[in-house]
Amino acid sequence: MRTLAVVNPHSGNDRAGRDWPEIKSRLADAIGPFDTKLTTKTGEGIPLIREGVAAGYKRIIAVGGDGTANEAVNGMLADDGSPISEDAVLGIINHGTGNDLRRSLSIEAGPEAAIAAIAEGHIGRFDIVRSEFFSFDGQPVSRLFVNDTTIGLGGRVARIVNKGTHGTAPLKSVSGKLAFYWATLVAVSTYREPMVRIEVDGTLTHDGPVTVAAVCNSRHLGGGMFMAPHAKTDDGVIDLVAAGGYGLLGVIGIFPKLYKGTHLGQPRVSSRSGGHITMETQDEVWIEMDGESPGKLPASFRVIPGALRMFCAKPSI
Numbered sequence: 110m111r112t113l114a115v116v117n118p119h120s121g122n123d124r125a126g127r128d129w130p131e132i133k134s135r136l137a138d139a140i141g142p143f144d145t146k147l148t149t150k151t152g153e154g155i156p157l158i159r160e161g162v163a164a165g166y167k168r169i170i171a172v173g174g175d176g177t178a179n180e181a182v183n184g185m186l187a188d189d190g191s192p193i194s195e196d197a198v199l200g201i202i203n204h205g206t207g208n209d210l211r212r213s214l215s216i217e218a219g220p221e222a223a224i225a226a227i228a229e230g231h232i233g234r235f236d237i238v239r240s241e242f243f244s245f246d247g248q249p250v251s252r253l254f255v256n257d258t259t260i261g262l263g264g265r266v267a268r269i270v271n272k273g274t275h276g277t278a279p280l281k282s283v284s285g286k287l288a289f290y291w292a293t294l295v296a297v298s299t300y301r302e303p304m305v306r307i308e309v310d311g312t313l314t315h316d317g318p319v320t321v322a323a324v325c326n327s328r329h330l331g332g333g334m335f336m337a338p339h340a341k342t343d344d345g346v347i348d349l350v351a352a353g354g355y356g357l358l359g360v361i362g363i364f365p366k367l368y369k370g371t372h373l374g375q376p377r378v379s380s381r382s383g384g385h386i387t388m389e390t391q392d393e394v395w396i397e398m399d400g401e402s403p404g405k406l407p408a409s410f411r412v413i414p415g416a417l418r419m420f421c422a423k424p425s426i
Contacts, residue, residue, distance in 0.1 A: 110168045112143035113161040115154050115181065117173030120205035125173050132172065132202065132220045139228040143170070151176075151401075158184025162194045169197060170227060174205015175256060179399035182237065182417060183253050190239050190253060190413035200227040200420040205400070210256050213327035213342050215422040227420045235342045237416040238326050242396055242408035255342070255417065256399045257330040259323040260305065260388065260406060262360070264395030265296040267402040297360045303392035305406070307351060310383035315351045319394075320360060322351040324386055324410045328370075335370030337380070345414040346382040353377055386410045 114136070118126025137143065144166075146157045158169055158181055171181035178201050185199050186192055202223040203211040214233070216222050240252050259267075269292040302318035315322065323330065325337035325348040340348040354377045355363065366372040373380055387409045388394075394406040 111166045112140060112168040112170065113158075113166040114143055114145045114170040114172060115148065115157050115161070115177075115184075116145060117148045117154065117171075117177040117180075117205075119148075120173035120177055125204040128204065128220070129172065132204070132224075135221065136170070136202075136224050136227075139224050140168075143168075148173075148177075148180075152180065154180030155184045159193060162197050167194070167197050168200065168227075170200040170202060172202045172204055174203065174208065175210050175400040177205065178203065178210045179252075179254055179256075179401065182255050186237065186253055186416060188251055188253075190237050190416050192416065192418075198232055198418045198420060202227075209327070209329045209333065209400070212329045212333070213256060214419065217422075222422070226422045231421055232418050233343070233421040234415040235417045235419050236326055236345060236347075237413045238324065238347055238410050239413055240324075240398070240408060240410050242404045242406065244404045250404050252398065252403060253413075254326070254399050256327050257323055257325045257336070258396055258398045258408075258410065259321060259330065259336075260394050260396055260408075261303065261319040261321040262293060262296050262300060263321050263323060263330075263397040264402065264405075265300060266292040267397035267400060268395060269295055270400070293360075293364060302353060302355075303390055303394045305388055305390045305392075305394060307349065307389075308387045309349055309381045310385055312383075314349060314381050315353070315379060318353040320352045320355040322349065322353075322388070324349055326412070334367045336367060338370040338373065339380075339382075343415065345412060346384055347386060347410060347412045348380065348382045349386055350378070350380045352379075384412050 148154050171177050202220050216226050237253050244250050305319040307315040323336050325340045327342050328340050330336050337348040389407045
């Protein structure tokens, strides 16, 4: 099977680049020879992978963080979510800051487990979500994702993790959970809840202040946060979890519950699943998507069942 590895050497504050020679050697020992492309800037993974699939590579391996994996998903599929190649398979070696996608694949932490999953060849079919929103300069954007999108505090946290704030450096050099925990505390200290209207399959689900709202195709986000305990990557629906009306002390109180998955059922927390979710607002509300900060509301999200074939740790998920 012809294999192409697309590597983001800057993931995890350049850790992926530093560790790539060792990862490359272990991967070659496990699957045999393969070709490599290194990305040099954000977004470059999408055309590199599309070119690879068009050239006949059947096994694509993305090495980097969740943002790199997001680019890989958008490279494997057309803009409407249909596969560019029906028999191409995506493998992920998560080596960034959050590394939430590997949890959805039932893969343990560390590149060794990811390499083993690829070598063993277990393949699962994953739902994908097609999103439409606006860039920061007001241009319409269409993007696919496999893990999550959040707004409210999630959007601000992603901006701080990736860009820093108030002259500080990005937090990507810090371990995933600590980076997101610290960024959340920074974001909360200046956060003012926007008013957002959310519909799921045409039914009004939330209309009011938003502390955080997440569109989840899988259970984890934010470096291990257990946001949507009931979400599954192969059930044909996406899960909305929304919380609003929390002050500083309220956020600090509920934040540990998000990592344990015990926040559902708490006051001012609602959840609902469906195939199509829309979000509208009159405020400036940033979006977080698979750990990156790509744009802002208004936005819509629609699930595409079973669109992507991926290597995972078990025969089915």
